[in-house]
Amino acid sequence: MKIPPAKTAVATPNIALIKYWGRRDSNLNLPFNSSLSMTLDYSLNTVTTVSFSDKIASHRMTIDGKVAPLDQRDEKLLKTGIVIDEMLRLGGYGKDMKVVIVSKNSFPGGAGIASSASGGAALVYALNESLDLELEPRELSILARKISGSACRSMFGGLVMWKRGRRKDGLDSYAEMIFDSSHWTDLVDVVAIVSEEKKSISSSEGHDITSSTSPLFKVRPKLAEHSISAAIDFVKRRDFQGLGEIVMRDSNNMHAAMMDSWPPIMYLRDPSREIIDGIEELNSDEGRIVAAYTFDAGPNPHILTQKSHLGKVETLLNKSRSVKKLLKSVTGRGPKITEEVLQL
Ligand code: PMV
Numbered sequence: 001m002k003i004p005p006a007k008t009a010v011a012t013p014n015i016a017l018i019k020y021w022g023r024r025d026s027n028l029n030l031p032f033n034s035s036l037s038m039t040l041d042y043s044l045n046t047v048t049t050v051s052f053s054d055k056i057a058s059h060r061m062t063i064d065g066k067v068a069p070l071d072q073r074d075e076k077l078l079k080t081g082i083v084i085d086e087m088l089r090l091g092g093y094g095k096d097m098k099v100v101i102v103s104k105n106s107f108p109g110g111a112g113i114a115s116s117a118s119g120g121a122a123l124v125y126a127l128n129e130s131l132d133l134e135l136e137p138r139e140l141s142i143l144a145r146k147i148s149g150s151a152c153r154s155m156f157g158g159l160v161m162w163k164r165g166r167r168k169d170g171l172d173s174y175a176e177m178i179f180d181s182s183h184w185t186d187l188v189d190v191v192a193i194v195s196e197e198k199k200s201i202s203s204s205e206g207h208d209i210t211s212s213t214s215p216l217f218k219v220r221p222k223l224a225e226h227s228i229s230a231a232i233d234f235v236k237r238r239d240f241q242g243l244g245e246i247v248m249r250d251s252n253n254m255h256a257a258m259m260d261s262w263p264p265i266m267y268l269r270d271p272s273r274e275i276i277d278g279i280e281e282l283n284s285d286e287g288r289i290v291a292a293y294t295f296d297a298g299p300n301p302h303i304l305t306q307k308s309h310l311g312k313v314e315t316l317l318n319k320s321r322s323v324k325k326l327l328k329s330v331t332g333r334g335p336k337i338t339e340e341v342l343q344l
Contacts, residue, residue, distance in 0.1 A: 001097065006051035008342065009126035011118045011335040013046075013107075014039045014153045014160065015189050015294065015302045017247050018227045019254045022211035022220065026204075028170040029079075029149040032211065033224035035162045036231055037153045038304075039181070040189060041332035046118035048103040049342040050126045054096045059084055061101040062344060063119070068103075075204040076116050079147050080123065087124070087143065091131035099127070102342040107327060108196040116203075120144045120151030125335040141174040149207075157181045157334030159235055161228065164221075181331040184238050188310055190303045192317045193325040194271035201265050203297040209261045216260040220253060240306055244283075244292035247304060251294040269299040271322030278316050279303065291316075 020035035059081060061068045068074075070081030084099050101123060105115050124144045128135050135143075137155060145152035145162075153160045156177040165173030201209070210217050227250050234242035258265040272295060279293045290309040293301045305313045310328075317323050 001054055001093070003054065004052045004091070004093075004097075004130045004132070006049060006341060007126045007130040008047060008049040008338050008340050009122045009129065009335055010042065010045050010047045010338050011122035011125060011154050012040045012042060012329075012332045013044055013115065013118045014150065015304075016150065016153075016296060017159075017243070017294065017304075018224055018231055018250045019296070020149050020162065021207060021254045021257065022217060023149070023207045024211075025168070025170065026208055028173075029145050030170050030173050031149060031162070031164050033221040034164045034228055035150075035153070035224070036178075036228050037150070037160050037162075038187070038189060039154060039157050039160060039332040039334055040329040041181075043106070043329055044118075044191075044327055045106050046103060046115060046122045047106075047338065047340060047342060048101060048119065048122035048126050049340075050123065050130055051100045052130070053098050053100060056098045056100075059099045059101070061103065063103045064105055075202070076120075076148050080120070083124065083143050083146050084127065086146075087127045087131060087133065090133055090135075093131070100344070102344055104342055107191075108193065116148035117150040117154040120147035121154035121335050123147070124151075124155070126337070129337055138174050138176075141176075142170065145170070145174065148203075155335060157332050158183065159331065161232070177334075178232060179235060181333045183331075184235065185330060186238070186306045186308075187240075187331060188305055188307055189329045190305065190310070190313060190317065191327040191329075192275060192301050192303065192320075192323045193327065194275070194301070194320075194322045195269060195299045196324070199267060199298055206258065206261075206265050206297060209263070209265060210257050213262040214257045214260040217257040220257055223253065224250065241289050244289035244304065247292045247294050255295060267298050268295060271320065272299045272301055274320060274322065275301045275303075275317065278320065282312060282316055
C-alpha cells in the first residue's frame with residue numbers, strides 16, 4: 001500500500017463573539033444555536049504534522065510533547081481518532097494505515113483558549129492534503145466539528161458563522177466565512193492570561209450538564225440567534241459600540257446559564273471578575289464602549305478593542321497583578337499548509 005506523504009498545517013483559535021454552549025447531539029457535536037466568531041491571527045497557533053505508517057498498531061498523537069491517547073479517557077481525543085479513521089476511509093485506505101500526529105500550541109492548552117479548535121482544524125486540514133482528498137471547505141468544517149464543535153469555525157479566516165442546522169445527520173451544521181480578514185483590520189483581541197491551570201470541568205461535560213439542568217438555558221438558543229443577526233449588522237458597519245455591548249451580554253448570558261447548571265459550573269475566577277470591573281470602569285470613564293470582555297470555558301478574558309484604544313487596554317490589564325501575559329491578535333486568515341515538519 002502506498003504511504004501518503006507527511007504534511008504540516010497551521011491553524012489558529014477563534015474567539016466566539018456569540019457563543020456555542022449546549023449540544024442537541026453530543027456524538028456529532030450539533031449545537032442548539034448558531035454561533036459567530038473571530039478567527040485569530042498566526043501569532044496564536046497550532047502546528048500539526050501528520051505522517052503515516054502501516055507498521056504500527058494504532059494512531060499516535062503527541063500534543064506539546066505529551067502523549068495524547070486517542071481513547072475514551074478524553075471525549076475530544078476519542079472523537080479525533082474517529083475522524084482520522086473516517087478521513088483514511090475517504091482516501092481509500094484500510095485499517096492497516098495508521099497516522100502519527102505531532103502537534104504544538106503556541107499558547108497554553110486547556111485554559112479556555114480554544115486549543116481544541118485550532119488543533120482540530122489543523123489536523124483535518126493536514127489530513128485532507130496528505131490523503132489528497134480535495135474536500136470542500138464545508139466538508140472540512142463538518143469533519144472538524146465532529147472533533148470539537150468550535151473547531152468547525154477555525155477552518156476559516158475572518159468573521160465566521162456556524163449555522164446550527166436542523167438535520168439529524170449534521171450535514172447542514174457547518175461554518176462559513178461572513179467577512180474576510182480585511183473587513184475590520186482595526187479590531188484587536190487581547191487575551192489576558194490569568195491562569196494556565198487545566199479547567200476542572202471540560203467543555204464536553206459542561207455543554208451537556210448545562211443543557212440538561214439549567215432552566216435559564218432554555219431562553220438561550222432563541223436569544224443567541226437574535227444576537228447573531230444584530231452582531232453581523234454591527235460588524236458590517238464596523239460599529240464597535242454595538243458589537244461590544246452584545247458580545248459582553250452574550251458572554252454574561254452563557255456564564256449565567258453555566259452557573260445556573262447543577263452541579264454549578266463556574267469558569268470565571270476572582271481575576272476574571274477584577275478585569276470585568278476594570279473594563280466597566282474604563283468604558284464608563286470614556287463615556288462609551290471602547291473595550292469589551294468575553295470569556296469562553298475558562299477564566300482568561302479576551303478583550304476586544306480597536307487599535308486606537310489598545311494602549312489604554314494594555315495599561316489596564318498590566319496593572320492587574322494576576323495578569324501573567326497578554327496575547328494580541330487581529331483577525332486571522334485561517335488554516336494553511338507549511339513546510340515545517342514537527343518531529344516526535
Ligand atoms: O468546541 P468546544 O466543545 O470546546 O466548546 C466551546 C465552547 C465555548 O468556547 C465556550 C464557546 C464557543 O462558541 O467557542
